[in-house]
């Protein structure tokens with residue numbers, strides 16, 4: 304049994320590692336010079352900068368993988384001071400309500416919305432098969448809840464628009480709570496109670512690694528080593544009795560046959576691969592998945608350049624605040640060892656589906672836009688000590704209204720084309736842990752079909 308994994312992001316690496324562990328001959332084909340995809344950490348003058356994910360929420364699968372590859376002693380917990388999260392209202396930072404009592408006391412919502420929260424369990428459940436996040440929350444609570452809390456939270460995860468995202472696919476738990484219990488509040492209460500009684504997810508926290516998130520793909524790459532080919536260009540994928548992969552590496556063209564191929568590439572890259580006509584037709588559906596662009600602007604300062612205590616994880620900014628930025632992570636408050644003494648690091652996100660052209664601005668313009676927001680919101684003074692900017696034109700897939708149809712078609716391709724599987728952040732969640740699960744799922748399908 305020979306398997307090709309196209310794409311060496313965390314999804315592809317997790318799939319390949321799982322296959323290798325099960326003694327299956329696997330090769331990862333990565334187009335760039337190293338694996339990791341969106342996960343990129345970088346030191347500049349002793350500032351540890353995350354250009355992609357800043358942390359990951361561990362679940363049982365990612366926890367197991369980290370233990371398996373002996374990376375557990377490299378994990379770092381967030382600092383206690385990062386517990387709070389902020390949302391901006393009228394250019395002021397307010398703590399995100401993290402409990403029911405905080406929700407009823409927050410200045411982010413009016414008395415009217417708080418009353419609607421109280422009566423949320425009385426609202427009848429929808430009969431339709433999907434809803435946008437905005438419609439769902441507005442119906443169950445209020446439009447103000449959407450504008451002041453849901454919109455910035457959605458931007459923090461998807462850089463997306465609650466008026467477009469599907470609640471069923473982007474926030475499946477909320478959808479299930481309504482379907483199962485007729486109420487988000489009751490569902491949440493039951494969920495937390497059940498989880499506590501089962502003692503599940505002891506490490507329910509955002510984690511990173513001592514030298515940043517990239518330690519994870521680096522460790523997997525080291526273990527896979529000979530199973531990885533970097534700097535390759537796929538020239539054709541064809542089928543006869545097996546899957547034939549033609550690829551270029553170091554100016555030479557190679558041809559290899561595989562029993563199975565896992566596509567662990569971003570969805571928008573799959574249909575642009577040179578393939579035979581039958582595959583082209585089937586892969587077209589993947590082009591329908593929208594992606595949000597994100598630009599990451601990391602700025603380092605001396606501590607005295609900032610008025611705000613930065614006593615939290617970071618801040619999220621609702622669209623109605625008319626800021627250029629989506630939000631910032633207070634990186635030096637989140638984990639230890641990120642900056643030299645008496646310095647701070649703020650990582651800001653800009654762009655998203657509502658501002659898709661902004662990444663085309665020059666780095667100087669982007670830095671100016673970020674500094675303008677940070678001055679108003681955090682009291683930043685002067686110029687940064689370091690600046691690092693990266694553009695992700697296709698950063699996060701958007702699980703938009705009606706996403707179920709796309710997932711159904713992807714499932715059909717896997718059923719119709721023997722040996723073809725998909726893995727990635729457009730299938731069952733965008734987080735790093737979701738991608739690990741997605742990679743392992745596709746590897747498991749191959750192992751099952753082989754047995």
Ligand SMILES: Cc1cc2nc3c(=O)[nH]c(=O)nc-3n(C[C@H](O)[C@H](O)[C@H](O)COP(=O)(O)OP(=O)(O)OC[C@H]3O[C@@H](n4cnc5c(N)ncnc54)[C@H](O)[C@@H]3O)c2cc1C
Pocket residue numbers: 309310311312313314315332333334335337338339340341342354355356357358359360535536537567568569572576597599695698699726727728733734735736738
């Ligand atoms: C700015 C940003 C911040 C984020 N923050 C968080 C966070 O804090 N926490 C969290 O859990 N998640 C976060 N995410 C999401 C998470 O990082 C991603 O969803 C995840 O890393 C995607 O992994 P992947 O392997 O599916 O795809 P990718 O990382 O995109 O990997 C795909 C790989 O395929 C390769 N490739 C592309 N084309 C070809 C080709 N033709 N041939 C061969 N190889 C090819 C690419 O080079 C890449 O290595 C963030 C994402 C971004 C962009």
